[in-house]
Amino acid sequence: xxxxxxxxxxxxxxxxxxxxxxxxxxxxxxxxxxxxxxxxxxxxxxxxxxxxxxxxxxxxxxxxxxxxxxxxxxxxxxxxxxxxxxxxxxx
Ligand code: SF4
Numbered sequence: 001x002x003x004x005x006x007x008x009x010x011x012x013x014x015x016x017x018x019x020x021x022x023x024x025x026x027x028x029x030x031x032x033x034x035x036x037x038x039x040x041x042x043x044x045x046x047x048x049x050x051x052x053x054x055x056x057x058x059x060x061x062x063x064x065x066x067x068x069x070x071x072x073x074x075x076x077x078x079x080x081x082x083x084x085x086x087x088x089x090x091x
Pocket of ligand 1: 018020028045052062063
């Protein structure tokens with residue numbers, strides 16, 4: 001599944017505010033040794049919290065400032081504190 005197809009299914013009430021919607025959407029799925037550039041984009045996004053919750057089960061790409069490995073480690077239903085800490089450490 002590409003990010004483009006994923007974003008098309010995002011809830012319309014926040015997807016129109018997505019910063020990445022104005023970019024090449026597949027860019028958010030390119031892991032070139034890390035997702036640091038994509039994460040910087042997410043940190044400026046007004047819907048980062050909604051995107052993170054929405055993308056918790058996504059196995060690929062950057063969602064709400066989190067990598068696939070971070071989402072796996074956080075597990076569904078956990079709070080965001082651990083993820084926020086990881087974001088600040090990696091940038
Ligand atoms: S948080 Fe990141 S992946 Fe999610 S909508 Fe915003 S820019 Fe796109």
